[in-house]
Amino acid sequence: xxxxxxxxxxxxxxxxxxxxRLWLDGYSVNDAVALRVRSGILEQTGATAAVLQSDTMDHYxxxxxxxxxxxxxxxxxxQLIFQIPPSRxxxxxxxxxxxxxxxxREVLGKKLSKGTKKDLDDISTKTGITLKSCRRQFDNFxxxxxxxxxxxxxxxxxxxQHFLLSDRLARDYAAxxxxxxxxxxxxxxxLQYLSFGDFAFCAELMIQNWTLGAVGEAPTDPDSQVxxxxxxxxxxxxxxxxELKVLVADKDLLDLxxxxxxxxxxGKLSVFSEMEANFKNLSRGLVNVAAKLTHNKDVRxxxxxxxxxxxxxxxxxxxxxxxxRLFLNQYSASVHSLDGFRHQxxxxxxxxxxRGCLLRLYHD
Numbered sequence: 315x316x317x318x319x320x321x322x323x324x325x326x327x328x329x330x331x332x333x334x335r336l337w338l339d340g341y342s343v344n345d346a347v348a349l350r351v352r353s354g355i356l357e358q359t360g361a362t363a364a365v366l367q368s369d370t371m372d373h374y375x376x377x378x379x380x381x382x383x384x385x386x387x388x389x390x391x392x393q394l395i396f397q398i399p400p401s402r403x404x405x406x407x408x409x410x411x412x413x414x415x416x417x418x419r420e421v422l423g424k425k426l427s428k429g430t431k432k433d434l435d436d437i438s439t440k441t442g443i444t445l446k447s448c449r450r451q452f453d454n455f456x457x458x459x460x461x462x463x464x465x466x467x468x469x470x471x472x473x474x475q476h477f478l479l480s481d482r483l484a485r486d487y488a489a490x491x492x493x494x495x496x497x498x499x500x501x502x503x504x505l506q507y508l509s510f511g512d513f514a515f516c517a518e519l520m521i522q523n524w525t526l527g528a529v530g531e532a533p534t535d536p537d538s539q540v541x542x543x544x545x546x547x548x549x550x551x552x553x554x555x556x557e558l559k560v561l562v563a564d565k566d567l568l569d570l571x572x573x574x575x576x577x578x579x580x581g582k583l584s585v586f587s588e589m590e591a592n593f594k595n596l597s598r599g600l601v602n603v604a605a606k607l608t609h610n611k612d613v614r615x616x617x618x619x620x621x622x623x624x625x626x627x628x629x630x631x632x633x634x635x636x637x638x639r640l641f642l643n644q645y646s647a648s649v650h651s652l653d654g655f656r657h658q659x660x661x662x663x664x665x666x667x668x669r670g671c672l673l674r675l676y677h678d
Contacts, residue, residue, distance in 0.1 A: 327396040329406065333373040338409060340446030346370050384410045385457060387478040407478050411458075411487070413451045416441040418510050423493045423500040423614075426456040459491050462545075469521060469544035486510075488544070489517035495545045497614050504621050507677060513617075516671040523667045524548060547613065555604040555664060557657045562598045567654055571597065574648040575641070582640060588631040589641060597645070599623030604664050617675070620668075625676050638676050642669045 332353075336346040347363075347370050356366060376396075383390040387407045390398075398406070420437045424430045431452055438445040462472045469491060473484040493500070493513065500513060522528055527543030562568050572593045576586075583589055589596075603619045606612035612619070628638055646665040650658055 327376060327398050329376075329398065329402050330369075330373055331405070333370060334377060334406070334409065337374055337377045338412075338447065338450070340444030340448075340450070343367070343371050343374055346374075380406065381410075386476075388476070391478070404478070408480055408483060410450075411454050411477060411479055411483060413454070413486075414441070414443055414447070415510050417443050417448055417451050418455075418490065419500070421452065421455070422490065422510060422513060423496075423498040425497065426452070426459050426494050455487075455490050455494070458487050459494055462491060463495060466543055468527070485518060486514055488521065489514035492517045492521055492545060496547060497610075498616060499614050499618055502618055504626075505617055508617075508675065512674050515674045516617075519667045519670045520547070523663055524551060547607075551660075551663065552607045552613070554657075554660055555607055557660060558601050558664065559605045560657075561649070561652075561655065562594075562601045564654070567652055568594060568597065570652060571645075571648060574651055575644050578644045578648065579640060583637045585631055585633050585637050588633070589637075592627060592631070596624060596627065599627075600645075600665075600668065603668075620672060620675060624672055628676065633676075635673070635676060639673055642672060 332350070333346065336349060341349065347367050350366060350370065351363070355361070356363065361369075380390070380396065383393060383396075384407060390396075390403055390407065391400075417437065420441065421430060431449075434445060434448045434452060437443075438448045441448075458473060458477060461476050462469060465472045469488040470481070470484045473479060473487050473491075474481070477484070477487075479487065489510075498513075499505070500508070521544050524547050525544050526546065526548045528548070560567060561571060572590075575593065576590050579589070580586060599619075600623065603612075603616070603623060606619075607616070633641075642665075646661075646669055649655060649661050649665075655661075
């Protein structure tokens with residue numbers, strides 16, 4: 315008895331996107347086969363279960379061999395073993411470094427160390443993400459952090475150069491690196507309503523305005539090395555923020571600031587009386603947050619403080635988001651009309667970022 319067999323020979327590495335997703339999600343070969351069967355692939359292709367098992371195993375072997383190259387994406391582009399078109403290479407890299415919102419939300423701001431890695435079992439149980447996928451995502455965060463944490467220049471550009479990620483994904487990783495380096499608290503109960511996107515938005519504003527790299531500052535000592543200009547907050551800027559306390563410590567300035575804001579917003583806010591009654595408490599809260607940023611613990615608690623000192627009081631008085639926007643705009647701008655205040659540029663650098671963050675954090 316003879317059998318006929320059609321054979322196709324080629325040197326292009328075939329990538330099945332659906333199987334790649336199953337591999338990235340941490341499924342075993344058997345589980346992946348079961349999910350493929352459930353999708354109706356046998357009926358669609360006329361293949362047997364044995365062929366599907368073999369096909370899945372073959373793809374998994376390929377992905378395992380590619381993984382070491384994906385750890386350093388430029389190597390994938392320059393290797394000659396796997397003939398993969400550039401568009402497929404980009405897909406492999408982008409999806410390998412993609413992450414789940416639920417997972418990143420659990421580790422954001424935590425130290426990317428063995429201690430945090432020990433918590434991955436609990437995170438896997440809590441989020442429903444497989445442990446294998448949690449480990450891949452955590453290791454990716456740690457790998458990117460280690461490569462770029464001491465590099466000069468733009469954090470986003472460095473990530474794109476070394477990991478070949480899209481602009482959006484590189485910006486997300488920049489936020490993860492920035493939060494891990496500065497250890498911002500994101501896990502408190504009162505912050506649970508905030509998404510990764512909310513924090514990433516604030517991280518981008520802070521990187522653009524509150525780091526050494528934000529203002530293109532160079533070290534005053536020519537022999538010193540400022541390697542992580544986009545990763546570390548500008549400590550001199552944080553020290554200078556103490557000068558803003560005069561806005562609430564000087565009664566005349568505080569009263570004049572309130573008068574200017576109230577005059578400008580009368581008839582424009584639906585919560586005008588609440589704003590007028592609570593102006594001094596809100597102003598003290600925003601200014602005192604600035605004055606405390608000289609201490610590492612207070613830097614870590616920045617988002618907790620913003621929610622406690624501003625978001626929650628406004629929310630309890632049922633401020634609409636547009637009223638919050640009008641208030642913050644006028645509150646920031648009115649300082650320029652205070653003749654006795656001498657720190658306008660410092661104020662703008664602080665409030666320009668804080669205003670954007672507060673509007674993102676405020677969910678009315």
